[in-house]
Amino acid sequence: MGGERQHYYGKHGTPQKYDPTFKGPIYNRGCTDVICCVFLLLAIVGYVAVGIIAWTHGDPRKVIYPTDSRGEFCGQKGTKNENKPFLFYFNIVKCASPLVLLEFQCPTPQICVEKCPDRYLTYLNAHRSQDFQYYKQFCVPGFQNNKGVAEVLRDSDCPAVLTPSKPLARRCFPDIHSHKGVLMVGNETTYEDGHGSRKNITELVEGAKKANGVLEARQLAMRIFEDYTVSWYWIIIGLVIAMVLSLLFIVLLRFLAGIMIWVMIVMVILVLGYGIFHCYMEYARLRGEAGSDISLVDLGFQTDLRVYLHLRQTWMAFMIILSILEVIIILLLIFLRKRILIAIALIKEASRAVGYVMCSLLYPLVTFFLLCLCIAYWASTAIFLSTSNEAVYKIFNDTACSVAGKTCNPETFPSSNESRLCPGAHCQFAFYGGESTYHRALLGLQIFNAFMFFWLANFVLALGQVTLAGAFASYYWALNKPDDLPAFPLFSAFGRALRYHTGSLAFGSLILAIVQTIRVILEYLDQRLKAAENKFAKFLMTCLKCCFWCLEKFIRFLNRNAYIMIAIYGTNFCTSARNAFFLLMRNIIRVAVLDKVTDFLFLLGKLLIVGSVGILAFFFFTHRIRIVQDTAPPLNYYWVPILTVIIGSYLIAHGFFSVYGMCVDTLFLCFCEDLERNDGSQERPYFMSPELRDILLKGSAEEEGKRGEVEE
Numbered sequence: 001m002g003g004e005r006q007h008y009y010g011k012h013g014t015p016q017k018y019d020p021t022f023k024g025p026i027y028n029r030g031c032t033d034v035i036c037c038v039f040l041l042l043a044i045v046g047y048v049a050v051g052i053i054a055w056t057h058g059d060p061r062k063v064i065y066p067t068d069s070r071g072e073f074c075g076q077k078g079t080k081n082e083n084k085p086f087l088f089y090f091n092i093v094k095c096a097s098p099l100v101l102l103e104f105q106c107p108t109p110q111i112c113v114e115k116c117p118d119r120y121l122t123y124l125n126a127h128r129s130q131d132f133q134y135y136k137q138f139c140v141p142g143f144q145n146n147k148g149v150a151e152v153l154r155d156s157d158c159p160a161v162l163t164p165s166k167p168l169a170r171r172c173f174p175d176i177h178s179h180k181g182v183l184m185v186g187n188e189t190t191y192e193d194g195h196g197s198r199k200n201i202t203e204l205v206e207g208a209k210k211a212n213g214v215l216e217a218r219q220l221a222m223r224i225f226e227d228y229t230v231s232w233y234w235i236i237i238g239l240v241i242a243m244v245l246s247l248l249f250i251v252l253l254r255f256l257a258g259i260m261i262w263v264m265i266v267m268v269i270l271v272l273g274y275g276i277f278h279c280y281m282e283y284a285r286l287r288g289e290a291g292s293d294i295s296l297v298d299l300g301f302q303t304d305l306r307v308y309l310h311l312r313q314t315w316m317a318f319m320i321i322l323s324i325l326e327v328i329i330i331l332l333l334i335f336l337r338k339r340i341l342i343a344i345a346l347i348k349e350a351s352r353a354v355g356y357v358m359c360s361l362l363y364p365l366v367t368f369f370l371l372c373l374c375i376a377y378w379a380s381t382a383i384f385l386s387t388s389n390e391a392v393y394k395i396f397n398d399t400a401c402s403v404a405g406k407t408c409n410p411e412t413f414p415s416s417n418e419s420r421l422c423p424g425a426h427c428q429f430a431f432y433g434g435e436s437t438y439h440r441a442l443l444g445l446q447i448f449n450a451f452m453f454f455w456l457a458n459f460v461l462a463l464g465q466v467t468l469a470g471a472f473a474s475y476y477w478a479l480n481k482p483d484d485l486p487a488f489p490l491f492s493a494f495g496r497a498l499r500y501h502t503g504s505l506a507f508g509s510l511i512l513a514i515v516q517t518i519r520v521i522l523e524y525l526d527q528r529l530k531a532a533e534n535k536f537a538k539f540l541m542t543c544l545k546c547c548f549w550c551l552e553k554f555i556r557f558l559n560r561n562a563y564i565m566i567a568i569y570g571t572n573f574c575t576s577a578r579n580a581f582f583l584l585m586r587n588i589i590r591v592a593v594l595d596k597v598t599d600f601l602f603l604l605g606k607l608l609i610v611g612s613v614g615i616l617a618f619f620f621f622t623h624r625i626r627i628v629q630d631t632a633p634p635l636n637y638y639w640v641p642i643l644t645v646i647i648g649s650y651l652i653a654h655g656f657f658s659v660y661g662m663c664v665d666t667l668f669l670c671f672c673e674d675l676e677r678n679d680g681s682q683e684r685p686y687f688m689s690p691e692l693r694d695i696l697l698k699g700s701a702e703e704e705g706k707r708g709e710v711e712e
Contacts, residue, residue, distance in 0.1 A: 029570030033503030058384030074112035084112035116172035242649035279319035458509030470567035
């Protein structure tokens, strides 16, 4: 048996041996992975240079204020478009192109207008009628009606059709909406054409079905924006409630860990049970109502999601999902009941550690602040890069010309040599971009911007993990707690991480950033290949996305444990990752049945907070309860603030529970090291607390017995 155990350990590294001088995180340490630290500093310098270049060439007014196809701002004082504050798109369907995300410019002619169109007209009906003067204001400046209809539309001198529009952010978007199941444009369901006949507007909309997806999306975005403007303060109140609940839960967990865990488990089961009951009551209430038996497939996608709540099938689907989730949680609790007792002991120890290092609960605010800086710099740089494009003009001529297609300057073109070589040529706007080296490198700069954002964001997260791990490891390896606990353990761990291990943190975050950047590129390629019919290419792309997703999850797990070893021993990243991996492999059963059980319990805690706040938000925004004399504001979609509160509550709860999660992971690795270094005798006493020792060693003995049976 001993030989088999040696062979088992030999496959996964050498166990730690007793060292009487080891008292926790090593203070006498040196700098690690210096080369990666240098690379990070150089990359940051390059990132700053890219930002300066982008800020020099970019113009964020192109995002805030609309510009026409010639690059001129609409409604700006001192320009010829001073009295034309709105931007009109000839073909708004083209705004759905992925190029808009990179260039903030739709690939369709755009002009500045005094007001958005308020009627439906086609150029074919307008060009020979009294409506032409009205239609002409939406053609390119200087347009003369001296061409045929086909030539005008071919040259994009005028739009093919006008639809009633409303301004949104100084841009004209078609006012298409549904009323009693009928698709409408504007406020009228009929229109009068140039010959005096009246037609139903739905017949006209049929000719623009290709634009429906874009137009409905624009309307949906506008209504969602309106909901945020009238409900933002109630959303903030909901998030504050979530923060108070999370903080209260963490404080109670410090003093009543065992009771709180069981209360949390029972509350989660009750909340899910209430959800099942509510879904059944809604399902029963809709029985017999007209239209409630329509299937989800027959209804299709609707931008007004409230329609689905009037279908019995919707509530049946919700009830089935909640029932499955309830059954899964109950079965897990039944089969893992013994492991839950051990996990509770580990959480109790984590509560004591957090109690002695209370400032650790505030550290997520530091991480949040640094991440906000990273996001702000990335977003501003991306906007400046995207608005660095310039209006490019080229020479166009109806006949053969040697200089046709070359770039030109519209202001100097009439007196240039090119105009004399081709008397009939004209200098016309070609596209929005640029032909310099800088403009050709914009896509690469955007990729570098995204890569640096991933690198710095992962570095900030890694810094937080090493800091918390160092503080909690100081608690565990204090033999006489809390007397042997060093002063200011959190600040000491933060200083050690920055002073000695910036390179190691940069190394780990660099690996993760590379994988994340590859995933982004794969998503971009997948979007480009969606129109392709090559099934093998789609299958290969799906496999690659799945593989890199799994790789990212594994690297995150490995990095997290490597950072704990860095905080304790001060070794470089590769050595720490190897030692952490082998330590976990030597305790693989404990990892599977103990460490993950605590993750499951923390997940239940998050679900309890999110579910409680979500139910409160649901009853409030659906006007089923009132807070004092105030009631919820009228909304287009009440699910907008509800989803926002739910997502925000989860992020807040995750921030608080992440401290506990890091504490549990650190204590677990320290526990595994403690078992290998010491035997519990007076000469080699365990560093774990007596309560933790009694429960964990009992569970460890059972696991060792099971492992022995398996090996035999």
